[in-house]
Amino acid sequence: MKKKLVVANWKMNPESLSEAEKLFEGVKKITTRLKNVQTVIIPPFVYLPALTKKYKGNKISFGAQNVFFESNGSYTGEISIPMLEDMKVDYVIVGHSERRSMGESNEIVHKKIKAVLSSGLVAILCIGEKERDSSADYLSFLKEELVVALRLIPKTQLKNLVVAYEPLWTIGKTEDEAMKSEQVHEMVIFIRKILAERFGKRVAMSVPVLYGGSVEPGNAKDLIKEGEISGFLVGHASLNKDDFNEILKIVNT
Numbered sequence: 001m002k003k004k005l006v007v008a009n010w011k012m013n014p015e016s017l018s019e020a021e022k023l024f025e026g027v028k029k030i031t032t033r034l035k036n037v038q039t040v041i042i043p044p045f046v047y048l049p050a051l052t053k054k055y056k057g058n059k060i061s062f063g064a065q066n067v068f069f070e071s072n073g074s075y076t077g078e079i080s081i082p083m084l085e086d087m088k089v090d091y092v093i094v095g096h097s098e099r100r101s102m103g104e105s106n107e108i109v110h111k112k113i114k115a116v117l118s119s120g121l122v123a124i125l126c127i128g129e130k131e132r133d134s135s136a137d138y139l140s141f142l143k144e145e146l147v148v149a150l151r152l153i154p155k156t157q158l159k160n161l162v163v164a165y166e167p168l169w170t171i172g173k174t175e176d177e178a179m180k181s182e183q184v185h186e187m188v189i190f191i192r193k194i195l196a197e198r199f200g201k202r203v204a205m206s207v208p209v210l211y212g213g214s215v216e217p218g219n220a221k222d223l224i225k226e227g228e229i230s231g232f233l234v235g236h237a238s239l240n241k242d243d244f245n246e247i248l249k250i251v252n253t
């Protein structure tokens, strides 16, 4: 059985390195016992050097919340792929809705995906509609996000791709407002269908598809059992060690 992936997106939290270390310690213990889950912690950039140095060789992998598509140069405030590789980071989130809402277009997401997939890093490509409409325009919106991001990407590079489906209307809410497992399952089928049109069925089935949006201990079981997903991208619940450990345990069973 392929391991499930549980990704903790800490976003712009916590406020100090000592709190970040404490949170990491709180998750580290349980991960040594998980056989069916690969845990990925994605802290803010500034904590990566200390955390990767201290905890390297652990069962937990590290990721970054964003990346720039050029390797070096005059790009104030940006972080490049070689820098992340030097930090022993394995995963990078591309096109999170919170970045898109700050101006990241499908074109920029494409440039980033292209750069990440030609490196050794795994890209976690986030897609998700803002809202649902009765004429189902949101499906074209999602298709566009996926198709543009993966334009001209060779099929062989898809082994380093993870798609995270995160509908914006479910992010940062409570478990009652998250998507139901049947809806998630439908979306997984939709995403794989689009991937299959471009890359063929075999490749489409091999790309892990995660769900994100108010995953909490209370809804994780249904989503993982019935949603046909490869794992979760967890936001606020990953900042509480007990909640996150509970989610990991649920996914592991």
Ligand code: PGA
Pocket (backbone or CB within 6 Å): 009, 166, 170, 171, 172, 173, 212, 213, 214, 215, 233, 234, 235, 236, 237
């Ligand atoms: P949430 O965030 O779990 O707090 O809804 C998920 C995300 O934005 O990645």
